[in-house]
Amino acid sequence: xxxxxxxxxxxxxxxxxxxxxxxxxxxxxxxxxxxxxxxxxxxxxxxxxxxxxxxxxxxxxxxxxxxxxxxxxxxxxxxxxxxxxxxxxxxxxxxxxxxxxxxxxxxxxxxxxxxxxxxxxxxxxxxxxxxxxxxxxxxxxxxxxxxxxxxxxxxxxxxxxxxxxxxxxxxxxxxxxxxxxxxxxxxxxxxxxxxxxxxxxxxxxxxxxxxxxxxxxxxxxxxxxxxxxxxxxxxxxxxxxxxxxxxxxxxxxxxxxxxxxxx
Amino acid sequence: xxxxxxxxxxxxxxxxxxxxxxxxxxxxxxxxxxxxxxxxxxxxxxxxxxxxxxxxxxxxxxxxxxxxxxxxxxxxxxxxxxxxxxxxxxxxxxxxxxxxxxxxxxxxxxxxxxxxxxxxxxxxxxxxxxxxxxxxxxxxxxxxxxxxxxxxxxxxxxxxxxxxxxxxxxxxxxxxxxxxxxxxxxxxxxxxxxxxxxxxxxxxxxxxxxxxxxxxxxxxxxxxxxxxxxxxxxxxxxxxxxxxxxxxxxxxxxxxxxxxxxxxxxxxxxxxxxxxxxxxxxxxxxxxxxxxxxxxxxxxxxxxxxxxxxxxxxxxxxxxxxxxxxxxxxxxxxxxxxxxxxxxxxxxxxxxxxxxxxxxxxxxxxxxxxxxxxxxxxxxxxxxxxxxxxxxxxxxxxxxxxxxxxxxxxxxx
Numbered sequence: 001x002x003x004x005x006x007x008x009x010x011x012x013x014x015x016x017x018x019x020x021x022x023x024x025x026x027x028x029x030x031x032x033x034x035x036x037x038x039x040x041x042x043x044x045x046x047x048x049x050x051x052x053x054x055x056x057x058x059x060x061x062x063x064x065x066x067x068x069x070x071x072x073x074x075x076x077x078x079x080x081x082x083x084x085x086x087x088x089x090x091x092x093x094x095x096x097x098x099x100x101x102x103x104x105x106x107x108x109x110x111x112x113x114x115x116x117x118x119x120x121x122x123x124x125x126x127x128x129x130x131x132x133x134x135x136x137x138x139x140x141x142x143x144x145x146x147x148x149x150x151x152x153x154x155x156x157x158x159x160x161x162x163x164x165x166x167x168x169x170x171x172x173x174x175x176x177x178x179x180x181x182x183x184x185x186x187x188x189x190x191x192x193x194x195x196x197x198x199x200x201x202x203x204x205x206x207x208x209x210x211x212x213x214x215x216x217x218x219x220x221x222x223x224x225x226x227x228x229x230x231x232x233x234x235x236x237x238x239x240x241x242x243x244x245x246x247x248x249x250x251x252x253x254x255x256x257x258x259x260x261x262x263x
Numbered sequence: 264x265x266x267x268x269x270x271x272x273x274x275x276x277x278x279x280x281x282x283x284x285x286x287x288x289x290x291x292x293x294x295x296x297x298x299x300x301x302x303x304x305x306x307x308x309x310x311x312x313x314x315x316x317x318x319x320x321x322x323x324x325x326x327x328x329x330x331x332x333x334x335x336x337x338x339x340x341x342x343x344x345x346x347x348x349x350x351x352x353x354x355x356x357x358x359x360x361x362x363x364x365x366x367x368x369x370x371x372x373x374x375x376x377x378x379x380x381x382x383x384x385x386x387x388x389x390x391x392x393x394x395x396x397x398x399x400x401x402x403x404x405x406x407x408x409x410x411x412x413x414x415x416x417x418x419x420x421x422x423x424x425x426x427x428x429x430x431x432x433x434x435x436x437x438x439x440x441x442x443x444x445x446x447x448x449x450x451x452x453x454x455x456x457x458x459x460x461x462x463x464x465x466x467x468x469x470x471x472x473x474x475x476x477x478x479x480x481x482x483x484x485x486x487x488x489x490x491x492x493x494x495x496x497x498x499x500x501x502x503x504x505x506x507x508x509x510x511x512x513x514x515x516x517x518x519x520x521x522x523x524x525x526x527x528x529x530x531x532x533x534x535x536x537x538x539x540x541x542x543x544x545x546x547x548x549x550x551x552x553x554x555x556x557x558x559x560x561x562x563x564x565x566x567x568x569x570x571x572x573x574x575x576x577x578x579x580x581x582x583x584x585x586x587x588x589x590x591x592x593x594x595x596x597x598x599x600x601x602x603x604x605x606x607x608x609x610x611x612x613x614x615x616x617x618x619x620x621x622x623x624x625x626x627x628x629x630x631x632x633x634x635x636x637x638x639x640x641x642x643x644x645x646x647x648x649x650x651x652x653x654x655x656x657x658x659x660x661x662x663x664x665x666x667x668x669x670x671x672x673x674x675x676x
Contacts, residue, residue, distance in 0.1 A: 059332075060332065060335035060336070060339060061339065062339070062340070065339060065340075113335070114335075114540040114541070117529075117537065117540040118537060118538070118540040118541050119537075120537075226540075227338070227345075228339055229338060229339070229345035232345075233345060233346075233349075233525055233528075234525065234526065236346075236525065237521065237522070237524075237525025237526055240521050240525060241518060241521055241522060241525070244514060244517055244518045244521060245518065247514050248511060248514040248515060248518065251506075251510045251511040251514050252511040254506060254510070254511075255506060255507045255508065255510060255511045257507075258502055258503055258506055258507030259503075259507050259508075261503070262293050262498055262503060262507070
């Protein structure tokens with residue numbers, strides 16, 4: 001490449017596309033979707049149908065597509081995951097009347113087909129884990145990620161009773177390290193930090209680890225539903241690119257033959 | 264057999280003559296470099312957009328109730344619908360990438376200079392038609408960003424004194440962006456502007472083949488011809504450029520393009536913006552409305568105008584600045600007074616001015632994507648001045664600077 005080309009490429013880097021992260025009391029936990037994990041997606045579908053679909057539809061997604069992509073046989077799928085007498089080819093709607101639900105909740109529960117794209121999988125994952133008991137709210141719960149959200153906590157049975165708590169955490173020094181007590185070797189200097197969610201012992205059906213997994217499965221499923229063609233897209237892409245690379249080798253060699261005649 | 268057939272055809276239609284005029288006996292300078300790929304790639308992308316667009320139209324429903332759902336229907340239920348849609352959305356961004364590079368090539372090598380003024384003006388018309396095409400197309404998915412971006416852009420016309428309000432209503436066909444607006448934007452996007460674009464591209468190529476291509480040295484190859492009247496520095500476009508140069512270039516482009524289509528189709532929210540996964544909702548404004556990346560330099564300049572002037576409000580002047588920024592490159596053939604065409608032989612001032620222009624264009628592009636703030640607006644104002652400075656000061660700096668002598672014949676470096 002010519003000098004001007006290099007200069008141009010260097011200029012492309014000039015504006016550093018940086019994004020300021022939203023300051024929030026809640027520390028976002030990472031979410032790594034895995035569409036190869038079929039058991040997770042299947043569990044996610046089961047949990048979604050049981051705990052979410054009463055209010056939230058997936059009105060752009062079909063039952064059949066879900067069953068096929070998640071490798072669930074149609075008869076098992078119909079018997080266990082379709083409760084409304086709909087056909088397998090139907091869209092995953094629910095029977096919640098929009099106008100009435102507005103009166104019940106203050107806002108109609110949104111369709112969740114694309115929520116993992118609209119808000120991001122990480123947001124949904126953290127949101128579902130951020131409910132806590134708040135008697136000031138109409139449904140008795142509030143949310144650390146989405147403050148004053150007009151949605152009840154669907155997981156009270158599974159998770160148990162989540163309460164807001166303050167914890168003693170190690171103080172962080174200016175250099176980023178944890179501060180230690182200079183007098184007692186090894187003892188950390190701590191400070192109180194609030195905004196943690198503790199679950200009251202013995203109130204939930206699942207332990208903390210199982211609950212995390214359940215929420216992960218639901219969000220993994222929603223990530224799948226947001227773009228069901230993603231699996232096929234990423235699989236096909238490799239072949240397309242390999243074909244083009246081979247094609248490039250041949251066209252470049254052919255081009256070179258012609259260029260030999262140019263002086 | 265073939266010869267007999269072709270002579271039959273040629274007696275009735277100038278097939279061989281046309282092919283020779285535009286391909287096998289069209290002599291292009293032999294020193295084309297990397298920057299000369301983007302014209303042909305733009306043509307490839309145009310064809311791709313037309314073809315994928317036709318197939319998308321088969322399943323798209325241009326109604327307020329049906330548009331958003333039909334896009335998801337294409338993404339889920341239509342065989343390879345997702346591929347058609349991603350080729351089309353990525354194609355839109357790719358179109359602007361290659362056209363911006365194509366225009367940059369023109370700036371570098373003085374491709375707008377005499378005798379190519381009309382060629383450049385036709386190209387500018389293509390650019391403006393493309394911007395309109397992209398704008399109309401962006402409303403069609405009927406996502407919330409589609410809706411509000413259209414709302415913002417159409418409301419710009421409201422800043423025009425006296426007629427603004429009526430003009431806005433006339434464009435929308437309604438008192439707000441509605442199904443009526445969607446219908447007319449659909450018509451403009453799938454019929455009117457593609458037709459205009461194809462015709463303009465045709466005329467662009469006719470004009471190019473009449474005057475001949477410029478080259479990195481900016482010297483006219485037609486000045487040195489052999490006894491047969493063939494330029495000494497020219498080589499037949501076909502097969503030396505079609506197969507020897509363009510074909511591997513197109514495949515290389517397709518590798519990058521397909522890598523994006525298959526693995527990064529949303530480009531982190533730059534090609535498909537996140538709020539567009541929510542259906543259009545006149546009652547719910549997105550937190551931050553930003554146009555798609557290819558408009559953002561001009562959008563930043565629009566927002567940079569913050570002072571009311573001559574009794575007209577700042578919004579109107581923003582509109583003027585933005586329109587001016589889009590149109591001002593059309594003046595280049597008459598602004599450039601340099602004795603040489605190519606940046607290779609121009610003086611340091613020209614090189615520095617071009618570099619400043621490009622950097623400010625990129626910074627404006629970035630500023631157009633972020634919410635306005637005091638610092639961002641000030642930066643946008645500085646960059647807007649630098650952007651226009653490149654053009655306004657050109658008659659002066661191209662005349663006074665010391666240039667190198669341009670060679671008589673092209674160089675192969």
